Amino acid sequence: MEKICVAIRVRPPVTASEDTTINGTHWKVEENRISLHKSHGSPISGVSYAFDHVFDESCTNSRVYELLTKDLILAAVDGFNGTVFAYGQTSSGKTFTMNGTQNDGGIIHRAVKDIFEKIHMISEREFLIRVSYMEIYNEEINDLFAVENQKLPIHESLERGVFVAGLKEEIVSNGEQVLKLIEGGEVNRHFGETNMNARSSRSHTIFRMVIESKRKDANSSGDYSTTDAVRVSVLNLVDLAGSERIAKTGAGGVRLKEGKYINKSLMILGNVINKLSEGAKQRGHIPYRDSKLTRILQPALGGNAKTSIICTVAPEELHIEETKGTLQFASRAKRITNCAQVNEILSDAALLKRQKLEIEELRKKLQGSRAEVLEQEILKLRNDMLKYELEREKLEMELKEERKSHKERDQCIKEQQVKIDNLSTGASSSDSDRNSIQEQHDGRQILKEELSGSNSVFKSDVFGTPTFKADSNAFVGKRSNYSRLPDFSPLPDNYTNVADEDTWLKMNKGFIADLDSIQMTPARKVQSFPSGDVTPGYSTENYKVEVETLKRQLELVLEEKNELEKKHVEQSQLNDHLMGEISELKHEAVLIREIPQRLCESMASCRDIYKDVMLTLQSFAPDEDSSIGKFLSTTSEIGFTLFSNLEKRVALAMDDHKSFNENDSLVQENCKVLSERLKSTITSLASAEKIAVQNKEEKNPICGSTYKECTLGEESASWKEKLGDELGAIKEKLQALEKELEHNNQLLKDSGERHDNMERDYWVLKEERDSLLDKVSESSQNLATVAVQKENILKDLNIEAERRKNLEKEIKQFSVAFASRQRSFTSFQGEFLSKVEKLRAQSPIAASESLGC
Ligand SMILES: Nc1ncnc2c1ncn2[C@@H]1O[C@H](COP(=O)(O)OP(=O)(O)OP(=O)(O)O)[C@@H](O)[C@H]1O
Secondary structure, three states: OEEOEEEEEEOOOOOOOOOOOOOOEEEEEEOOEEEEEEOOOOEEEEEEEEOOEEEOOOOOHHHHHHHHHHHHHHHHHOOEOEEEEEEEEOOOOHHHHHHEOOOOEOHHHHHHHHHHHHHHHOOOEEEEEEEEEEEEEOOEEEEOOOOOOOOEOEEEEOOOEEEEOOOOOEEEOOHHHHHHHHHHHHHOOOEEOOOOOOOEEOOEEEEEEEEEEEEOOHHHHOOHHHHOEEEEEEEEEEEOOOEOOHHHHOOOHHHHHHHHHHHHHHHHHHHHHHHHHOOHHHHOOOOHHHOHHHHHOHHHOOOOOEEEEEEEEOOOHHHHHHHHHHHHHHHHHHOOEEOOOEOEEEOOOOHHHHHHHHHHHHHHHHHOOOHHHHHHHHHHHHHHHHHHHHHHHHHHHHHHHHHHHHHHHHHHHHHHHHHHHHHHHHHHHHHHHHHHHHHHHHHHHHHHHHHHOOOOOOOEOOOOOEOOOOOOOHHHHHHHHHHHOOOOOOOOOOOOOOOOHHHHHHHHOOOOOOHHHHHHOOOOOOOOOOOOOOOOHHHHHHHHHHHHHHHHHHHHHHHHHHHHHHHHHHHHHHHHHHHHHHHHHHHHHHHHHHHHHHHHHHHHHHHHHHHHHHHHHHHHOOOOOOHHHHHHHHHHHHHHHHHHHHHHHHHHHHHOHHHHHHHHHHHHHHHHHHHHHHHHHHHHHHHHHHHHHHHHHHHOOOOHHHHHHHHHHHHHHHHHHHHHHHHHHHHHHHHHHHHHHHHHHHHHHHHHHHHHHHHHHHHHHHHHHHHHHHHHHHHHHHHHHHHHHHHHHHHHHHHHHHHHHHHHHHHHHHHHHHHHHHHHHHHHHHHHHHHHHHHHHHOHHHHHHHHHO
16 A cells, blocks of 8 residues: 655746735745745745645756656556646646646656666566557547547446547557657647636546566466566556636636536546545545546556646745645645555466567558558447447447336336226225115114014113013124224213213114114224214325326316417417418419409400501591402401400400310411411402502503502502501510410419419318317317316215214214113113012012013
8 A cells, every 4th residue: 555646836937027925925845845924934824735745936847757756657667557647726837747848848758758768678578558648628538649539438347447448549669659649649639728828728638558568588488377477557647627717717608618627527536535535434435437537547546556646836826725725635635545556467478479469460561552441441440349339338328218217107107006096996995885884774774674573683662772681692792793893982982962862762763773784884993083074094095196196187188288279379370371371372363363354355455446447447448349448358357356266265264274275276277267368368459459550551651540540559558568567566466465375374373283282281281270179179078077077076075074974973873872771771670670689579489480481
């Protein structure tokens, strides 16, 4: 057993000129003691601590390493586990101590160098060294050698103890290789700027070296039991993140979150140290599992390891509280004892060699042509392994959850069963109560009949008392049976309200109740009925449970109802919204449907205008049979035909979209015919014109009388041109109208489809709403049924209570009457005996006769 080695290191003030004394106190370092002093030099009592080492501001990393950690590091080469960690508030110099600077290397660098130096000096052993570097950031373990390895899980096994699954381990053969790897790892570390430190570590880092060694001559010596032992030691070099006061660091956002995680894990570390510093007896459970840091450092804290802690403190008076805290932590840590042993594994003699060979082989392969592929493969395998492990963990969690819920379900079912049992017991007991009451009533009825019959066992005498001769033991027997019932007494509590004979007769309608019928009532304790409330405790409990259950059911149903009502309101709102949309669409559809109508109207007005124009034109023509007249009438006919075709098509479109499309070719055919006719008219007109011109040319030189004809020919040419233009314009208009019609038709079709979809949606929603309404009404009915059931049960309960009350009253009254009867009987007996005595005294023969009867 050996104690943990604890040292304090005071960093220099942040700026050299800064005075660490503000209000008159400062830390003073003397040998291995640190204490708080007043400015004039006197120590402040109670604030003085002694440690294994206390390093002042002037101390170098080299000295810290030599005094505090060198031995531990060298012991690791000999097979002892070792851990060095730096603890302290933020900006107190932990990273400076562990990592150092370019000129003044920290503990890690020096340790790496020393280890390899020592290894080279030990010629009789062969070594295999693996290194890994991880950080715990926001309570998640990340691999600093492989950024892709994030959120690694911690596992525990018999052979490996606590280990981080999936962490990359590099096999190294010299110090430079390790330092290079560390340099690479540093890049991946989380640093951040705070008010306290421009480069504050935001994570705990653990640099780990696993040192395996074995005697070189192990195989040749033949002594496998001792020399074949493989020593495996683990060296952890830990740079903790610093505890921080949020007010001082000014952390917010990500920094704040990090700070919280840092403080929490350090607090757990403090708890572990506290527990360990207590005596073994008081110690109890050590909460290693509360944080990843303590779980990983478990062997170093109270386990099989040599441990050194370097606590760094800031000298400024501003940080006095934090420094005191760190010193107290260090004091407690000083009390911890570890039990370090050389870790020797007696294993297969060739294991190390084989592993080394395999590793060498792999390395060669990696360096060879397939290096990249193999590297990828290894990486993939590692990732797969990690994935499987994570998956397994997830499944384990799920299984746990499932088991838990299964258990809960079981429990629930059991509870339900108990409730059902209780309910059925309550129901059957109330049934049996009712039965017994019925039986009692029946019993009374039988007794009534017996009493009124000639064979009555209890014959009333003049005093109305029963004769005991017929069955002298009947009463006693029944009474004794009666009295066997526990805590049961038919006698009233007191005799203050003893009824007189009249009351007795009135009460029992002249009959004595059969005590057996009373016994038939299950053994309920009459006396246990409270005077005010006669409901027995047993039943009340059951009913209470039942009422509670019903209440709960009622609440559940009410909740369900509310939920459904809420849903219903939502659905109604949605429904209203959809209805609004549908009515909008309907309105739109109506408007679109009106388009052909409007087109028809505008076409009619176009046709009217066209008609007017044609009539005006025709009025200019000399007569109908003239070529112009013919031309105009043909044009007008074509125009009207076109108009009527167009109107027909629009009308068809309005009535029936399908037949409209089918008639399209017919209309086109019509147009074709008309245009042919127009063409032939124009051609005939043109030829007539030609002839007229020829005639004019021929006649003109002979006589000037054909001048008029000549002028008419010119006029008709200009008319022809105009009409041609007009016709073209009409055709264009027609085409435009057709296009518009087509477009409108398409719109109509689209909106029809939309309308259909909306209508479908509307019906689906309507159905949903209806089913919801059904559910609401169903649950309302359920609610009502449950409420009615509850009411009925409460009524039954009250009736039952009332019956019991009456019964108890009857029993009391009966008891009173019985007692009175008994008294009468006793006095009658006394009288009778005294009479017999008298008779005996008067005449012994008469007496014996009297007794014989
Ligand atoms: N002993 C020392 N000598 C000289 N400078 C030091 C010493 N200790 C710390 N410093 C300086 O103080 C500053 C803070 O140190 P460092 O980053 O090591 O603190 P830390 O405790 O690791 O802080 P954090 O917890 O925030 O990471 C650095 O600039 C560092 O160089």
